[in-house]
Structure formats: structure tokens, C-alpha cells
Amino acid sequence: MKAKLLICALALLCSACSEPSPTESTPSAAVVLVQVRQGDLPRxxxxxxxxxxxLDDSLDMSLPFEGHVAHWAVTPGSAVKRGQLLLRFVLSPAAQSTWQQAGSALELAREQRDSTQKLLGQQLATREQLAQADKALKDAQATFDALPHPQGPNVDVTSPFDGRVASIDTSTGANVAPGTRLLSLVQSSGxxxxxxxxxxxxxxxxxxxxxxxxxxxxxxxxxxxxxxxxxxxxxxxxxxxxxxxxxxxxxxxxxxxxxxxxxDWHGWLVPRDAVLGEGPDRHVFQVEHGKAHEVIVAVIGENGDTSAIKGPIQADLPVVTTGAAQLDDGMLVRALPRADTP
The missing domain is CATH 2.40.30.170 (Efflux pump adaptor protein, beta barrel domain)
Incomplete structure (x- = not known):
């Protein structure tokens, strides 16, 4: 009887020794863990x-003359100073004639008014004639003042401020009408x-x-x-x-x-590769006692390699980054050192 009991005890002992441990029989995954934290993620x-x-710092430059640009002193993108020469403009013969005719008409109206004033003093003209002469002089003066007053046939155009040439809008020698944009300037701060x-x-x-x-x-x-x-x-x-x-x-x-x-987005800040799934199935894995636990989350924002998430995250448990894609809920894991850990 004692011999049978001894044989049974030895058999049970051998059987126990041959069974694998739970750790040996259950697979585990190698993963990298990071600690979660709450914070603000720039949006x-x-x-x-x-x-x-x-819109309010540029200037289109034009002249009220007919004529052409004889010489450009700048190119698109050139830096310019206040008073610096931009271009030389040559008036057309018609433009020169118009200005000269207006000047001649003004001089004639002035002479006629002075003559009428003298004749009135000699009682050889009426006050009505003097009023008409006054009106003719005012009209001639207004016409002359409305015209530009070039110093001869050439007009030198200079920059009104420090800045840059944004564009040149006509070519050398091309005839342009009065008011045509010649170039555009922009102030240095503009x-x-x-x-x-x-x-x-x-x-x-x-x-x-x-x-x-x-x-x-x-x-x-x-x-x-x-x-x-x-x-x-x-x-x-x-x-x-x-x-x-x-x-x-x-x-x-x-x-x-x-x-x-x-x-900013405010939430739990985790590496972007820690978040798996799409739409309502987005989730992360947190690790407790060597086991991975799936946590359903919502992504509220992403910036670079970081995601801001919300959900039932436990602040004291790390999340899985590298290796998260191979995990199932409840799976055993073993932590590897992070690549940026010395």
C-alpha cells in the first residue's frame, strides 16, 4: 500500500514539473511605453x-500727358529712395502744343482784362465789358491750372517715398495716353x-x-x-x-x-502613433500590471507627431506607442527602452 502511494506521489510530481508556466505558455509583445499628460496642443x-x-501702401504712377518714356532708371524689384529718378518722359508734340496754347490764351485774357480796365477809367468801356473780361481771365486761368506744367518737353519722374518698384507697365518708346499707369511703387513697409x-x-x-x-x-x-x-x-x-x-x-x-x-486644443497629449483605428473605433492601449488594456478615445486635434485626445484615460498608466498595432485587449506586454532614452 505504501509503495502504491509513493508511486502516485512521484507521478503527480513529474506531471507538475512537465507543465509549462503561464508566462511560458502565454505570448507577450515587446512595446515602447510613454506617460500620458494633459495639456494644450497648438491649433x-x-x-x-x-x-x-x-492695399493701402502701393502707388500707381501716371502722368496727365500724352507722350512716351524715353529712359527707365529702375527695373521691377529695384529699391528706391525718396526723390530718386524713376524715368524720363517726353511729351508728344500735341501735348506740348496744348500746354503752350493754354499759356497763350491765359496771357491774352490777362492783357484784355487790363486793357478793359484802362478803357473803363477813360469811360471808353462799360462795367459789363469789364465783368466779361474778368470772367474770361478766370476761365483761362482755370484751364491753365488744370494742365500739368512741364519744364520743357522732358519730364523727370521721381519717387515720392522710400520703397520698391512693384511693376513697370509700359515699354521704352511706346506712346501712352494721358493717365496711363507707367509703374507701381510700394513703400518699404508696405x-x-x-x-x-x-x-x-x-x-x-x-x-x-x-x-x-x-x-x-x-x-x-x-x-x-x-x-x-x-x-x-x-x-x-x-x-x-x-x-x-x-x-x-x-x-x-x-x-x-x-x-x-x-x-489650442486641450486634452490628453499622446504620440500620434499611439492612436489606432478610425472614426468611433479610435483607441489607445494603456498598460497595467504587464497587460494591455484597450481604451476608446476621440481625437480632438493633431499637430505634428502629437495628438490631443479625450476619453477615460488613467493618468497614472502609460500608453503604448511602438508595437501598439500588434496588441489585443488583455495581452501581456514587455516594455522596451525608448529610442530617445540614454
């Missing part, structure tokens, strides 16, 4: 645009970046918000400030025009990417 709006004159924002994004923008401007052809990012948000869609682009003042003057026509800080 950025991205737009693209080019540097051009502000260049802004005009960009286009999507309709939904524009609703979140307000003047005064900070902007980061990055040149598309390379170069350093510079800060700026949002000046204006249009209240209508641009008919050509179907976007909302926004004006941005750069901290440093750009070159006319330079293209930029604008990243505008349009408020």
Missing part, C-alpha cells in the same frame, strides 16, 4: 501665399504676404494671431502677424484671402508657407 492653420503690396485659407479654417482666424512664415524656395523661417481676414471668398481661388505682416521685409513675389496659431 495650426496652414496657408500658402506670396509677398505683394498692401509688402505683406497675401495667402489663401480654406473656408472652414478662416472661421477660426482672428487678426493679431502669430504666424510662422517659411519661404518655399528655402531660407529661414520668420515670425509674422495676421493683419486681416477677408469676409468673402476670392472669386479666382475660392479661398479666403488673409494678409500677414512679416517681421522682416520680403522680396516682392516671394512665396511662403504660413502656419498660423489659431488657438
Amino acid at each position: 495650426m492653420v496652414r496657408a500658402y501665399g506670396t509677398a505683394e503690396p498692401a 509688402l505683406i504676404v497675401r495667402a489663401g485659407a480654406e473656408r472652414a479654417d478662416a472661421d477660426r482666424l482672428q487678426a493679431g494671431e502669430s504666424v510662422e512664415l517659411t519661404p518655399l524656395d528655402g531660407g529661414a523661417t520668420q515670425p509674422g502677424q495676421l493683419l486681416r481676414v477677408s469676409q468673402a471668398l476670392n472669386a479666382s481661388t475660392r479661398l479666403v484671402d488673409i494678409d500677414i505682416r512679416p517681421e522682416h521685409p520680403p522680396m516682392a513675389g516671394e512665396s511662403f508657407r504660413a502656419d498660423i496659431h489659431a488657438g
